[in-house]
Amino acid sequence: MVGQRIKRREDPRLIQGRATYVDDIKIVGMEHVAFARSDIAHGRIRSIDTSAAEAMAGVTAVLTGAQVAEFVGPVPIITPFPSPDHRAVVVDTVRYVGEAVAVVVATDRYIVKDAADAIVVDYDVLPAVVDTEQAMTGQPAQLHADFENNLAIALVPSGTGVSPDGQTVDDTAIDKAFADADVVVSQRMVNHRLAPSAIEPRGTVAHYEPGHDKMTIWSSTQVPHLLRGFIARMNDMGEDQVRAIAPEVGGGFGAKIQAYPEDYVVAGLSKKLGIALKWIEDRSEAFLATTHGRGVIGYIDIAATKAGKVLGMKLRLIADIGAYNTLFTAAIPTFTTLMANATYDIPAIRTTITEVFTNKTPTDAYRGAGRPEATYFVERGLDMLARKLDMDPADVRRRNFIQPDQFPYTTQMGAVYDSGDYTAALDRALQNSGWDKLKVERDQAQAEGRLVGLGLAMYVEVCGLGPSAVLPTGGWEHSQVTIERDGRINATTGASPHGQGNETTFAQMLADQFGVPLDHITIHHGDTAVAKQGIGTFGSRSQAVGGAALHLAGGKVKKKMAKFAASLIEAHEDDLVFENGRISVKGAPDSGKSFAEVASYAYVPVVGGAVQLPDGLEPGLSEEAFFEPSNNTYPFGCHIALLEIDRETGEPTLLRFVAVDDAGNLINPLIVEGQIHGGLAQGIGQAMIEEVRYSEDGQPLTGSFMDYAIPRAADLPRFELDSTVTPTPVNPLGAKGVGEAGTLGSTPCIVSAAVDALSQFGVTHIDMMLRPEKLWQIINGGQS
Amino acid sequence: MANVSITVNGKLRTADVEPRLLLVHFLREQLNLTGTHVGCDTSQCGACTVLVDGRSAKSCTIFAVQADGSEVTTIEGLAAGDGQLHPLQDGFWEEHGLQCGYCTPGMIMSAVDLLNNNPSPSEREIREGLDGNFCRCTGYQHIVNAVQHAANKG
Numbered sequence: 001m002v003g004q005r006i007k008r009r010e011d012p013r014l015i016q017g018r019a020t021y022v023d024d025i026k027i028v029g030m031e032h033v034a035f036a037r038s039d040i041a042h043g044r045i046r047s048i049d050t051s052a053a054e055a056m057a058g059v060t061a062v063l064t065g066a067q068v069a070e071f072v073g074p075v076p077i078i079t080p081f082p083s084p085d086h087r088a089v090v091v092d093t094v095r096y097v098g099e100a101v102a103v104v105v106a107t108d109r110y111i112v113k114d115a116a117d118a119i120v121v122d123y124d125v126l127p128a129v130v131d132t133e134q135a136m137t138g139q140p141a142q143l144h145a146d147f148e149n150n151l152a153i154a155l156v157p158s159g160t161g162v163s164p165d166g167q168t169v170d171d172t173a174i175d176k177a178f179a180d181a182d183v184v185v186s187q188r189m190v191n192h193r194l195a196p197s198a199i200e201p202r203g204t205v206a207h208y209e210p211g212h213d214k215m216t217i218w219s220s221t222q223v224p225h226l227l228r229g230f231i232a233r234m235n236d237m238g239e240d241q242v243r244a245i246a247p248e249v250g251g252g253f254g255a256k257i258q259a260y261p262e263d264y265v266v267a268g269l270s271k272k273l274g275i276a277l278k279w280i281e282d283r284s285e286a287f288l289a290t291t292h293g294r295g296v297i298g299y300i301d302i303a304a305t306k307a308g309k310v311l312g313m314k315l316r317l318i319a320d321i322g323a324y325n326t327l328f329t330a331a332i333p334t335f336t337t338l339m340a341n342a343t344y345d346i347p348a349i350r351t352t353i354t355e356v357f358t359n360k361t362p363t364d365a366y367r368g369a370g371r372p373e374a375t376y377f378v379e380r381g382l383d384m385l386a387r388k389l390d391m392d393p394a395d396v397r398r399r400n401f402i403q404p405d406q407f408p409y410t411t412q413m414g415a416v417y418d419s420g421d422y423t424a425a426l427d428r429a430l431q432n433s434g435w436d437k438l439k440v441e442r443d444q445a446q447a448e449g450r451l452v453g454l455g456l457a458m459y460v461e462v463c464g465l466g467p468s469a470v471l472p473t474g475g476w477e478h479s480q481v482t483i484e485r486d487g488r489i490n491a492t493t494g495a496s497p498h499g500q501g502n503e504t505t506f507a508q509m510l511a512d513q514f515g516v517p518l519d520h521i522t523i524h525h526g527d528t529a530v531a532k533q534g535i536g537t538f539g540s541r542s543q544a545v546g547g548a549a550l551h552l553a554g555g556k557v558k559k560k561m562a563k564f565a566a567s568l569i570e571a572h573e574d575d576l577v578f579e580n581g582r583i584s585v586k587g588a589p590d591s592g593k594s595f596a597e598v599a600s601y602a603y604v605p606v607v608g609g610a611v612q613l614p615d616g617l618e619p620g621l622s623e624e625a626f627f628e629p630s631n632n633t634y635p636f637g638c639h640i641a642l643l644e645i646d647r648e649t650g651e652p653t654l655l656r657f658v659a660v661d662d663a664g665n666l667i668n669p670l671i672v673e674g675q676i677h678g679g680l681a682q683g684i685g686q687a688m689i690e691e692v693r694y695s696e697d698g699q700p701l702t703g704s705f706m707d708y709a710i711p712r713a714a715d716l717p718r719f720e721l722d723s724t725v726t727p728t729p730v731n732p733l734g735a736k737g738v739g740e741a742g743t744l745g746s747t748p749c750i751v752s753a754a755v756d757a758l759s760q761f762g763v764t765h766i767d768m769m770l771r772p773e774k775l776w777q778i779i780n781g782g783q784s
Numbered sequence: 785m786a787n788v789s790i791t792v793n794g795k796l797r798t799a800d801v802e803p804r805l806l807l808v809h810f811l812r813e814q815l816n817l818t819g820t821h822v823g824c825d826t827s828q829c830g831a832c833t834v835l836v837d838g839r840s841a842k843s844c845t846i847f848a849v850q851a852d853g854s855e856v857t858t859i860e861g862l863a864a865g866d867g868q869l870h871p872l873q874d875g876f877w878e879e880h881g882l883q884c885g886y887c888t889p890g891m892i893m894s895a896v897d898l899l900n901n902n903p904s905p906s907e908r909e910i911r912e913g914l915d916g917n918f919c920r921c922t923g924y925q926h927i928v929n930a931v932q933h934a935a936n937k938g
């Protein structure tokens with residue numbers, strides 16, 4: 001089963017409209033919650049008038065921030081960085097448009113919205129901090145009293161010559177690299193803000209039951225177990241008193257890892273009022289209140305020889321993190337610096353991170369979370385180097401690759417790359433795209449006056465997050481496998497999928513492990529009362545960590561089952577095979593017992609009227625495992641784009657997209673392709689049409705799908721995929737993870753293709769997104 | 785309150801509704817047909833697409849009172865009811881045309897209309913025909929394959 005393109009087992013409910021998403025949940029007596037939100041970017045609340053809202057029929061409660069603060073504490077984060085006080089509902093100062101200023105409970109969904117709209121807030125307006133680099137001078141205002149010059153984190157250095165604690169910095173190696181260089185390329189690049197935009201907005205239903213002193217919370221989350229912990233802590237309850245359920249979840253992309261202010265308020269209010277409450281985010285709210293992604297300026301300098309060998313690199317990051325540090329915010333840029341080596345053997349690297357508060361929605365994880373930024377900066381930098389040296393962009397990469405015999409490879413940034421063959425991926429992509437022929441065609445097209453360009457990018461990402469040393473939540477994953485007495489299998493996983501298809505891939509693995517049909521296996525997830533432990537789904541960890549935990553738990557129960565079988569068959573357990581629904585002596589399929597017979601014996605271990613338990617075993621067949629990975633996995637690949645820009649309008653069209661991805665061993669290639677497609681669409685979206693924008697006074701200009709463009713079917717070409725397979729040694733499956741891959745290579749190769757198409761106009765770099773107006777100006781002699 | 789009579793998935797449903805009640809909320813909240821989803825508040829995403837008198841329509845853009853006297857088909861009523869999936873449902877399953885599944889009911893209902901009007905569309909026609917439906921998960925390629933799969937069967 002493993003390795004086969006099996007259609008998904010979760011689909012029948014989804015294609016028939018029978019799945020249950022959070023908004024589909026109804027509880028007797030349930031009421032609705034809505035938030036009144038700030039419509040200014042920065043200001044002090046002078047007064048809030050809730051009287052009109054309170055007077056409406058059907059309104060149960062209206063609370064201001066001060067009232068909420070009586071029972072909901074400051075919003076917690078889990079990174080070890082200093083963080084300003086962050087209230088779930090603003091107490092005195094609003095710091096971004098969309099920040100909650102009051103909350104309403106009412107019996108009806110329409111009434112609750114009416115009431116929230118009827119709340120009137122009077123502000124002393126403060127200057128809005130919008131430009132990130134200006135913000136670093138403390139101008140035009142300071143957001144948080146204790147954070148001078150709006151610096152959340154000021155200049156954390158890492159890389160060559162920097163001690164692991166960042167305390168001692170030796171510049172010898174990096175200075176020498178730049179002194180020895182024949183050429184240096186330097187560029188400021190912007191990796192702009194994005195709105196994650198899962199098609200299902202967020203939502204939470206909380207049900208506190210007073211007599212039981214228990215809380216159940218359903219939330220559109222990627223991490224039900226973490227949510228349980230946060231909700232318990234914030235409500236002075238124990239983890240035994242809270243049950244968190246991720247029902248069907250309509251996409252996450254990193255933005256649903258967060259435990260959000262709304263989750264805390266809805267849970268806290270349910271406890272306070274003793275009734276079930278539902279809050280469902282509107283799309284307009286999602287653009288304001290769900291964390292954004294990216295928003296990083298990178299200053300890159302690359303020192304190289306004439307032959308294209310990179311000697312050194314400097315990468316200075318300035319991250320616009322918005323108004324607050326949320327759950328992982330401060331850590332995201334550390335993934336960018338961690339991956340600054342990219343696929344290359346670079347002798348000296350220096351990176352720094354500065355994180356800056358602005359009057360915007362907070363940023364946090366978004367598909368790729370820091371790694372697409374690294375890939376973009378480094379790959380665009382190498383492309384600029386290739387152009388400067390008049391080399392083929394593939395050759396520059398080839399000259400600098402970490403070689404297959406160098407793995408495990410410890411980078412200048414301290415990552416230990418597990419395995420890789422970068423040349424193989426590059427060669428395959430060149431071959432699949434017909435690179436040499438494409439170059440000729442591009443030259444011909446350009447000679448005819450068409451603006452056609454080619455771009456290429458390598459990527460390597462860090463996946464399979466943990467281990468626990470780097471993840472404050474713990475970096476393991478959990479699974480329990482139970483062989484029921486009828487021989488069917490129930491298994492749980494702490495990975496909480498929202499489209500990844502674990503119900504299928506995990507069943508494929510167990511079907512092989514036990515030699516039973518796929519439809520005798522059910523995979524459970526997302527409910528902390530059923531999947532007892534877990535961390536969740538993010539950082540492309542489902543398969544590499546969650547799958548490994550399942551494999552271990554399966555292995556344990558299989559071992560026990562073999563002992564029961566050995567006793568029944570009177571054979572040695574090591575001689576047994578699990579095949580075709582039977583357990584039998586190897587080479588003698590008829591010798592054995594059916595899987596169900598052995599299972600039944602394990603639960604009623606009676607032979608001839610007497611209890612007969614082999615080896616002093618306990619009855620039953622249920623084992624669990626925690627898998628703690630020894631390292632991350634580092635999948636990689638090569639992407640190539642062919643792009644044409646309309647000379648008259650500046651409109652770019654993506655003509656071809658060729659991708660070769662190496663995610664190690666694949667459990668289900670069909671599902672892997674889907675993951676890559678989705679990642680590519682988001683990367684292409686970022687490069688070409690998606691951008692969160694704010695006006696000078698901090699008003700969002702992209703507050704709905706009318707202004708924020710996510711790719712539609714007609715915006716994308718048919719992707720040309722292929723894969724190489726370099727298994728990882730860090731987990732028993734050899735699988736690396738693939739959920740985010742598509743977002744990495746796509747942005748630099750598309751921008752490089754655009755630069756290639758327009759290089760005749762003297763341009764060497766273009767910041768994303770590729771707005772036609774911007775390209776038109778380059779074509780017509782303006783600046784980029 | 786206004787009285788409406790709407791035939792939903794072949795069954796006549798009458799109710800007193802607020803004039804401002806959206807059809808999508810009538811279906812979801814009053815009839816408990818939660819297969820039809822809501823993904824935006826500006827009529828862009830298409831997650832709420834149903835068939836009204838045989839044509840695809842965004843049910844977040846129509847008041848329930850406007851559908852008075854109409855025949856509405858939702859994802860729950862698409863299959864013939866004989867245990868067989870509709871060819872498009874089958875296509876989405878076979879070709880892995882969905883991941884999180886949130887866009888899927890609307891996507892399928894739009895594709896029903898697309899194939900009704902053009903039984904053998906080109907890839908371009910499929911992509912353009914689904915312009916009113918967003919999917920954030922799949923990158924659309926497998927959705928295109930799913931529609932082609934259904935078209936080839938039809």
Ligand code: FES
Pocket residue numbers: 821822823824825826827828829830831832833842843844845
């Ligand atoms: S809900 Fe988005 S178009 Fe109807």
Ligand code: FES
Pocket residue numbers: 199250251499881882883884885886887888918919920921922
């Ligand atoms: S499958 Fe998730 S939005 Fe389409």
